[in-house]
Amino acid sequence: MATEIVMPKLGMGMEKGTVVAWQKQVGDPVQKGETLVEIRSEKIEFEVEAPEDGVLLDIAVPNEGVVPCGTIIGYVGSPAELVNTDSSHVTQTTAVAVAAPPQKKIKISPVAKKIAEAAGLNIDSIVGTGPDGRITKEDVERAIAAGSPDVGPHVETKPTTATPSVAAKIPQENPQDLSAAPSEPVKVFVTGVRKAIANRMLQSLQQTAQLTITMSADVTDALEIQRQHGERIRERYDTKLTVTDFVARATVLALLEHPQVNSVFSDSEILQHTGVHLGIAVALDDGLIVPTIRNANRLSFIDLAKSVKSVSQRARSGKLHGEETGGSTFTITNLGAYGVEYFTPILNPPETGILGVGSVQDQPRYIGSELQRRSILPLSLTFDHRALDGAPAAQFLGTVKRYLEAPIHLLL
Structure with missing residues (x-):
């Protein structure tokens, strides 16, 4: 029988969560205790582990999907199981043969991932300094500032005024060139944990x-x-x-x-x-x-x-x-x-x-x-x-x- 994967409720104040990234695709084999999906609440990010051995039968909520706690976001079970996601929908999945062993998961914070993607930076080349080798925002910024060889083919060479590339925003310091135009600041969108903290701290100061x-x-x-x-x-x-x-x-x-x-x-x-x-x-x-x-x-x-x-x-x-x-x-x-x-x-x-x-x-x-x-x-x-x-x-x-x-x- 298929096992439901639900959006967990972490703490009394958590009402909904965001699916950050599925670490498996439908049909991929999973082992009990293996990271299945990354979830984000207003306060933290955390990993949901596979409850049993089997395959990922269905993904009910895709990446960046936001749903209330307790909502079914996926199913794990044996390869040929039928998965009922509601009374009128039935999905049948089969396991996909994997010829090569799965690649090692790269741990990276969401902010760091967004900056790396915008700069066209290959995260495989970055050494993470966070817990358990997690790649942080600072790691990515250092790689970009150092002119990583993996930054190139994906970086925009003609950034527009409205959406300049991250690479164009990183100061290219040259003390010899006094005529260089001042560099633009790097924009980091306030979302997720950072946004929640900003709102709570402002509320704290305003209401106490x-x-x-x-x-x-x-x-x-x-x-x-x-x-x-x-x-x-x-x-x-x-x-x-x-x-x-x-x-x-x-x-x-x-x-x-x-x-x-x-x-x-x-x-x-x-x-x-x-x-x-x-x-x-x-x-x-x-x-x-x-x-x-x-x-x-x-x-x-x-x-x-x-x-x-x-x-x-x-x-x-x-x-x-x-x-x-x-x-x-x-x-x-x-x-x-x-x-x-x-x-x-x-x-x-x-x-x-x-x-x-x-x-x-x-x-x-x-x-x-x-x-x-x-x-x-x-x-x-x-x-x-x-x-x-x-x-x-x-x-x-x-x-x-x-x-x-x-x-x-x-x-x-």
Whole structure:
């Protein structure tokens, strides 16, 4: 019996999805667990895997088709099966013999693919620097700027005023030629994830009263725990401790002490959550996603650390589970890896607060009367002033600081 492939629903807010690209054609053999089709929601892209061995019997929704969640988009089954896509339509398919083994799939982000196609660039020649060798927009732009030998036959040699080619827009720098005309900027259409992020961030700023306060925490002792016990924890629990893990645990414990921060402002009432559903902002090739660790308050320090890494890795590879793509009650965003110290994070609606984590800086600090070199972590808390006043927000941030500076309490 044919197995239906349906548009999945990832998260409460997802109502429809877009078929980005089928990785198989009708009649192609498939293996259970093999990527069958790439899907895009407003937040992320992800891969739908074949539920069983067989062949792709029918494609009900073609590439770029947009349908509601739960809609049948294709069928997988045995080669000679009949597939009923509705009461009046019957499709019969047979397997197509494949003489050569299937080519290895090239992972590339949609934005990168569009730029490469517009420039006539052969993506086979590009080395991807993203997760699992995924080709990013930056990889394609570097290949074009470097004058890849595969850019040529497909590039327009006579671009029109209305639709100049991408290759024509890339600056051809020549410091010797001062008379060269200024180059035109590269146009990147705002669609998919980028468009969804733009809309949500504008909505966040327009519909909330956002204020950011900052504080620093001395994480010298926390980093010493990481140094002394990190290898043992990695061997025993198969996870590597990071600053984000300490911050995540401190945040969860602080939210339990300050439930007003773990809340949502809704019309004339404030809804305080009893459980902490922690959002972890993850940067993707062409946007940002906030996967959710549900009931983070029930997890031990090590389990929380493992969960942070697990959802972050699956977010980058597009393999998040449905319950992990929404419903967070508080978010952490970390720009420390980029050398950023203090910054102003924007609320992830409808949450009341978001904590920004900066880069650890070594600074001289007095411990009693002794001047010591200490590791200082910048923290930036943005909160919705409609739901929370400055004093309780500062108290919450102070509690996060207290836990980070006495890390033994994070382990208990």
